Amino acid sequence: MGFIDRWIHALSEPLRASGGQIYRYIGDEIILTWPHTPRSAERALALVQDLTARLAAEAEAFHQQFGQAPQMRVAMHAGPVVTGEVGDIKREITYLGDTVNTAARIAGECRQHQTLVLASADSLHGAALPTGLSRQDLGPVTLRGRSEPVTLALVRAA
Numbered sequence: 001m002g003f004i005d006r007w008i009h010a011l012s013e014p015l016r017a018s019g020g021q022i023y024r025y026i027g028d029e030i031i032l033t034w035p036h037t038p039r040s041a042e043r044a045l046a047l048v049q050d051l052t053a054r055l056a057a058e059a060e061a062f063h064q065q066f067g068q069a070p071q072m073r074v075a076m077h078a079g080p081v082v083t084g085e086v087g088d089i090k091r092e093i094t095y096l097g098d099t100v101n102t103a104a105r106i107a108g109e110c111r112q113h114q115t116l117v118l119a120s121a122d123s124l125h126g127a128a129l130p131t132g133l134s135r136q137d138l139g140p141v142t143l144r145g146r147s148e149p150v151t152l153a154l155v156r157a158a
Helices: 003-018 040-066 098-113
Strands: 021-026 029-033 074-076 082-086 092-096 117-120 133-141 150-157
Touching: 003 021, 003 029, 003 040, 040 074, 040 117, 040 150, 074 098, 092 098, 098 117, 098 150
Parallel strands: 074 117
Antiparallel strands: 021 029, 082 092, 117 150, 133 150
């Protein structure tokens, strides 16, 4: 089993239990989605905690087999999306809209803030953080390609 396949296998059961789905693979990136409910952010963050623990538990095995262990960065955003089927020669179901684009821009910000989870206020609205996590509000941040700032927060181990 290859590096990415092994990591995807490790996240599959916890993802299923969280109610999330794998939407798309892009290189070594995996885009996960949840139906937006008041508990979806809590479920996503609980999944991050679970996967972080799994990574720590399996890091040595990954290092022995592949010379490195997977690392995660998580960008969270919530909002409406348009779902449609696109393409002629190769057809696929796709999610479109500002919500998807904003999530991608937030992912880019994760690198700058060197954090595991960077979330929009929209995605955390009304969510209780799972035990062991804390939130640090960054306030409005202007993301690349957007004229209106998005309020962001870092979510870290407490």
